[in-house]
Amino acid sequence: MKEHYDVVIIGGGIIGHAISYYLNESSVRAIVIEKHASGSKATKAAAGMLGVHTEHRASDAYHQFCQHSRDLYQDLSKELHELTAINIGLSPFGMMEIAMDETHKKELLEKKHAFTSLEWLEAKQVRGKIPALPPEFSGALFMTKDGHVEPAATCEALKRAALLYGGDLLENTNVLEVTKTEDIFTVQLENASVTASQVVAASGADSERWFKATGMDNPIVPVKGECFSIKPGKHYFKEALFFKDFYIVPKPDGRYIAGATSKPNDLSSDTMAGGLADLMHRVFAVFPDLKEEPMQEFWSGVRPGSADGLPIIGEHPTLTGFYFATGHYRNGILLAPATGQMIKDLITKQDVHQPFQELFSPERLDRKGASNYEYSS
């Protein structure tokens, strides 16, 4: 570790490592400081969907940011492979949102008309692709470009690529405090300190402390999610499938990940039997065949939600040089490339699309006041 860095990034999840990747690639010397092992919190728990259209009903600025981030993955996956030989598992097979009744079908058809790039598949066409689906569904919205990646591999590749570009990393180290004297930040660790010209808080569901420590109200809402995976002996489908209250993501190694529960304000790391039972009930009601397949693993993670449901990406309203990159809730894997690039652009004073700056600015939270986003349980 050096004594001074251009940028200290607090948190080594996918967001912190994406920021480090883009900064170090641009010759801005950044270090990631991570309390545990890199990528071991929300990032490791994620299914890795790049769900641009499952999250949106209309093409607004947030949708454009999601789409931009998904598109960045095309080149990024190649760059990361060239630099690190890690395959991040970018799926080319798209996602399908399955309509299980006529009301849902109507909603999905409205969504199809709101976007230009989506296809509607009639039930017969869907069955051609996924014979294991039950008879009572009425078609699917096919989001051909919205695939998925392997979150742990992506985080690891970003981490290694940032190091190759000259970045630094300190794991198993808790950042305790950040102070600023004149233009220099001092970042206090357990047994040492380091100085930086700029600091980025990318601490996921633990970001609350950095808002409070810098005089802001806490906008972070932790939302626990539980998942399980099975590894069948046979192949069921290759598209990620999205239903109203669960999803199944097929991975290249033969795993099928089913997720996820949603438990707002739960920061615990336990995977509860009841949560898994509810999830399994939903999955097996649609795919009874999967009941007879071998269970592989179960786990949980805490998503970093925010008071208004949007990520918080930008400079502190009054503490110049202190940035936030958090609150990505259930889209942090999707949004890591665009977030990394945006923080790099802000720090290096490049142009940043104004609507994105306004939408994600930490300042908006002070303007809006108390929480208004409903996290369903």
Ligand SMILES: Cc1cc2nc3c(=O)[nH]c(=O)nc-3n(C[C@H](O)[C@H](O)[C@H](O)COP(=O)(O)OP(=O)(O)OC[C@H]3O[C@@H](n4cnc5c(N)ncnc54)[C@H](O)[C@@H]3O)c2cc1C
């Ligand atoms: C079950 C589940 C399924 C999901 N599925 C998807 C999906 O399909 N697609 C998608 O896009 N997103 C998904 N997500 C959301 C996604 O995982 C998160 O949005 C994303 O991982 C957030 O990344 P992060 O780097 O902000 O947080 P994290 O990965 O949690 O990283 C933050 C890091 O900061 C560290 N830290 C905190 N405080 C300190 C400190 N004081 N000092 C040092 N280090 C500190 C933590 O140890 C942690 O490693 C899912 C999440 C869950 C839980």
